Amino acid sequence: MAVLSVDDLTVAYGDHTVFSNLSFTINSGDFLVVVGENGVGKTTLVKALLGLIKPKEGTINIPKDTRLGYVPQFRNLDEEYPLSIRDFVALNSRQSRWPWLTKKERHRLDRIIRITDLTKIAGRPLGLASGGEKQRAYLAQALLTNPRLLILDESTASLDNEMKYSLLDLVARFQEDGLSVMFITHDWDLAQRYGTRYLHMQADGYTAGSINELAAIVKGEEEC
Numbered sequence: 001m002a003v004l005s006v007d008d009l010t011v012a013y014g015d016h017t018v019f020s021n022l023s024f025t026i027n028s029g030d031f032l033v034v035v036g037e038n039g040v041g042k043t044t045l046v047k048a049l050l051g052l053i054k055p056k057e058g059t060i061n062i063p064k065d066t067r068l069g070y071v072p073q074f075r076n077l078d079e080e081y082p083l084s085i086r087d088f089v090a091l092n093s094r095q096s097r098w099p100w101l102t103k104k105e106r107h108r109l110d111r112i113i114r115i116t117d118l119t120k121i122a123g124r125p126l127g128l129a130s131g132g133e134k135q136r137a138y139l140a141q142a143l144l145t146n147p148r149l150l151i152l153d154e155s156t157a158s159l160d161n162e163m164k165y166s167l168l169d170l171v172a173r174f175q176e177d178g179l180s181v182m183f184i185t186h187d188w189d190l191a192q193r194y195g196t197r198y199l200h201m202q203a204d205g206y207t208a209g210s211i212n213e214l215a216a217i218v219k220g221e222e223e224c
C-alpha cells in the first residue's frame, strides 16, 4: 500500500528548474534511499514533500492516514539551548492540555525516550548533549507522533560509523513494525546496508528501483 506517491513532479526556483518529471512511490515498509550528487535537488524534493515549496508541475499524493515524521540534518545547537532533551522531544506531542501533557501523551513520551535510549540523559540540556545524542533526540521527536513515513535528510552526516549504525538500526526496528522510511544520504555503504529501494537523482534525470540494482550504479560511480 502506497504511503506516498509522486507523479511527474517538476520543481523550480524561479527560472531555475531543479528537477523535472520525477515519479516514484513509497510503499508501506519500504526503506527508500535517495542518493545523488550535491545540488541535484534532494533537499528540494523533501521541501516539496513537506509542503514548503509549491511544485511547478505534477502531483504529490499523501494519503490522509500517512502522518509524516521528519529528522533534519544535525545542526550545532547553542550550548545555552535551554530545553532538556525530554522537553525538546515533547515539543512534538499534541499537548492537548498545553503546556501540560495528558497521561497518554506522557506515557508515549516515556516509551519513545526509552526506545531511543535517552532515558538516563533525558533531564540534560539538549545543548550539552553529544552529536549522536542530539540526533537521537531529533529522531525521538519525529517518532513521537507515530508517523507512517519518516523522512531523514542527511541525518547521519556528522556522526561516526558506530553512531550512524546505531541510529539507523533503531530506525530499522520501527521499519520492521511497518514504518516506511525515506533516507537522503551521500553514503553508499549505508544506502546498501539499510535500503530496500533507491532513487538516484541526477542532473539529467533519475533512476529508481530495488536496492540490488544500486550496486551497478555504485560500481559505475567508483570507476568515474
Ligand SMILES: Nc1ncnc2c1ncn2[C@@H]1O[C@H](COP(=O)(O)OP(=O)(O)OP(=O)(O)O)[C@@H](O)[C@H]1O
Residues within 6 Å of the ligand: 013, 016, 018, 036, 037, 038, 039, 040, 041, 042, 043, 044, 045
Ligand atoms: N531557496 C533557493 N533558491 C534558489 N535556488 C535554490 C534554493 N535552494 C536551493 N537552490 C538550488 O537548487 C539546487 C538544488 O539544491 P538542493 O539543496 O535541493 O540540492 P541537494 O541535492 O540537496 O544538495 P546537497 O547534496 O549538497 O545537500 C541547487 O542548485 C541549489 O543551489
